[in-house]
Amino acid sequence: MKKYLREIEASGLGLVIIGIIISWIWGDNFGMWPCVTGLLLWLITFLYKAFHWNEYTRENKQNIIILMIAIVIIIIQMLSRL
Secondary structure, eight states: OGGGHHHHHHHHHHHHHHHHHHHHHHOHHHHHHHHHHHHHHHHHHHHHHHHTTTTSHHHHHHHHHHHHHHHHHHHHHHHHTO
16 A cells, blocks of 8 residues: 555545536536545545554645645635525
8 A cells, every 4th residue: 555655645636636627617516526536535545644643744744734724725615605
């Protein structure tokens, strides 16, 4: 698993970016599935690194910051649709 963490993480990020672009072009329903798949791939790497905290301390801190920013963006988007 350790050998493939970068590839899984990059694939997840790529799918999220593709999903965002598709959402802008064709609408939310089409872009949702690549985003969800990409976030699940990122979650796999996030959990693996969390269970091996001592080995991935720097990456874990970065992931926590990215996660907090993503939550804030999601909340802002949810509030803007009300």
